[in-house]
């Protein structure tokens with residue numbers, strides 16, 4: 001474990017859980033009716049955005065949990081799971097039908113470390129990828 005994973009009282013933090021959006025965050029956002037149709041009929045070829053594969057690998061090797069969150073409808077789960085697999089995107093859970101509005105994560109601070117936040121939010125520009133992402 002790296003020193004950065006130590007908390008004030010010397011205990012180790014568990015690897016973080018990453019909640020990641022799919023379209024526009026991990027892969028190219030569908031910009032046309034044809035691209036949207038390919039999601040629905042299972043012919044989609046996801047295009048990973050710059051830096052995404054490297055970050056996914058980094059988080060994988062650190063033991064992070066990967067939870068994908070998406071506004072894609074639940075009825076497209078099979079097609080989405082297949083496209084993610086073909087694109088080489090591994091994950092622990094896929095949460096669908098999230099809606100397109102804002103997303104919030106609420107988490108409690110650890111007792112004895114009341115000053116350390118346990119939930120963070122990072123906004124990235126659509127289709128920019130993770131090239132400048134520092135976590």
Ligand SMILES: [Mg+2]
Nearest residue numbers: 021023024025
């Ligand atoms: Mg999105």
